[in-house]
Amino acid sequence: MCFRPPSAGKKVICEACGTPNPEIVKNCIKCKAELKKDTNPPKEEPPK
Secondary structure, eight states: OOOOOOOOOOEEEOTTTOOEEETTOSBOTTTOOBOOOOSSOOOOOOOO
């Protein structure tokens, strides 16, 4: 049986160079730019 942990989750795309980074890092792996995390994603409006 395989006891691997689940995947790391969503990837965060660096706005400076476009490199996908793991969700847990604060700076881009490639260019070291600060990654912006969307902590409050826009909520969908209920249909009227």
